Amino acid sequence: MKNILKITARICAPIKIGVSLWLIIFFSLCNLYSFQECFSQDNQTKGFKQDLVIAEGEEALFEEAEDYFEDKNYLAALPIYLKLFHRYAGVLEYKYKAGICYLFKTDEKHLAVEFLEEMLKKKLVAEDLHFYLGRAYHLNYRFDEGIKYFTKALRQQNITDERKKEIERLIANCKNGKILVEKPLEVKIENIGYPINTKGSEYVPVISADEALLIFTYRGPGCTGGQQNEFGVADPKGTYYEDAYMSYKLGDTWLAPEGIGQNINTTEHNASIALSSDGQKLYIYKDTKDKSGDIFVSELVGNEWEMPLRLNININTDAWEGSVSLSSDENTLYFTSERPGGLGGKDIYKSTRRDDGIWDEAVNLGPAINTPDDDDAPFIHPDGKNLYFSSKGHSSMGGYDIFLSTLQDDGKWSKPENIGYPINTTDDDIYYVVSANGERGYYSSGRTGGYG
Structure with a gap:
């Protein structure tokens, strides 16, 4: 079960927004939305033989678990594999899949170690056992053991170039983790709590200047699009489609969140990704017909958000565009794109507003910020100089870590610095935003201790 964490921090460099920093964390990144995956998987794990399922009616149950697993819906597959293993304890493959x-x-990543270690002791023949055991050790901060089994996995015959690259990155994550955990920041972390966080997924928090309004992306029961399969057809076994939700703060209490309105929330994916400093413009990620995804903006008129308008072709392309951050003067837009010509999968770009109000041609922020891995979720501080973003590259200790880079007087970005452990974890830590007064930050994390 996930719990809400709040951080009270006395932090030295590289966080340069004041001595005392409060961070509020959202949890629930395991069923992340269309443009963000929790873990890289290439589904090299082989399916089981049908004859492992021996009782009448079990074949359908087995196939259901396999379908969920292949679709990376691991939390739906887990209870089915556990059920199968409890019925047929001699079939180790069921417990192996449950361990993955x-x-x-x-909230139970430690059980991955327990299950996969048992498979190793019982000499289960599984092509990727060393890889997944390395993952389990890494996620549970047992870095030396993680490196040991990742190294064994590298010796596997017929290893693909993609898997080899992934393992090499994970070994680097373990080495970075060893360094970061030796110098922990003095922080107290608290989950933002119910009613914001639920057993669904809540992420990409955006906050008004006075911190009285919180807008975030929600994925779970009650979403407008409900559950859909990969073809966009209603399916009770499908994944929930995203909506934008909002909550107001009364004193120290967040009120029950509600959908932001039918002009924004549709049956497609709709994710809130940024709010202008005056609170009048909300930037939205929306699915497009080709499912690549684009950035839209909606303006607040009275108490209602207007129909979102797609940003121009200098921002949106035929590729995926997602995360965005707007400078306090609203003249510079930082955003993420997978367009051709970048340095990796996701890269961070910048566009400036022309005198006629049109966003100019986007410019890649270059190798100082972007890596061959994914770089995402930019947030430009109101001072216009400090850029926070998340990256799977640089000195990440696992998944996305949050980094800080400062714009120098010569117009170049400083070397990004990992903002440190335990803010960053072996899991995904992303969508970091800072309050207007610089005293608090909000972000999404897949760390142990969440609700969903």
Whole structure:
């Protein structure tokens, strides 16, 4: 079960927004939305033979678990594999698959170690056992053991170039983690709590200047699009489609969140990704017909958000565009794109507003910020100089870590610095935003201790 964490921090460099920093964390990244995955998987794990399922009616149950697993819906597959194993304890493959699924269950990742270690002791022949055991050790901060089994996995015959690259990155994550955990920040972390966080997924928080309004992306029961399969057809076994939700703060209490309105929330994916400093413009990620995804903006008129308008072709392309941050003067837009010509999968770009109000041609922020891995979720501080973003590259200790880079007087970005452990974890830590007064930050994390 996930709990809400709040951080009271006395932090030295590289966080340069004051001595005392409060961070509020959202949890629930395991069923992340269309443009963000929790873990890289290439589904090299082989399916089981049908004859492992021996009782009448079990074949359908087995196939259901396999379908969920292949679709990376690990939390749906997990209870089915556990049920099968409890019925047929001699079939180790069921427990092996359950162990892999536990890698994605944020409140029980330690069970991945327990299950996969048992498979090793019982000499289960599984092509990727060393890889997944390395993942389990890494996620549970047992870095030396993680490196040991990742190294064994590298010796596997017929290893693909993609898997080899992934393992090499994970070994680097373990080495970075060893350094970061030796110098922990003095922080107290608290989950933002119910009613914001639920057993669904809540992420990408955006906050008004006075911190009285919180807008975030929600994925779970009650969403406008409900559950859909990969073809966009209603399916009770499908994944929930996203909505934008909002909550107001009364004193120290967040009120029950509600959908932001039918002009924004549709049956497609709709994610809130940024709010202008005056609170009048909300930037939205929306699915497009080709499912690549684009950035839209909605303006607040009275108490209602207007129909979102797509940003121009200098921002949106035929590729995916997602995360965005607007400078306090609203003249510079930082955003993420997978367009051709970048340095990796996701890169961060910048566009400035022309005198006629049109966003100019986007410019890649270059190798100082972007890496061959994914770089995402930019947030430009109101001072216009400090850029926070999340990256799977640089000195990440696992998944996305939050980094800080400062714009120098010569117009170049400083070397990004990992903002440190335990803010960053072996899991995904992303969508970091800072309050207007610089005293608090809000972000999404897949760390142990969440609700969903």
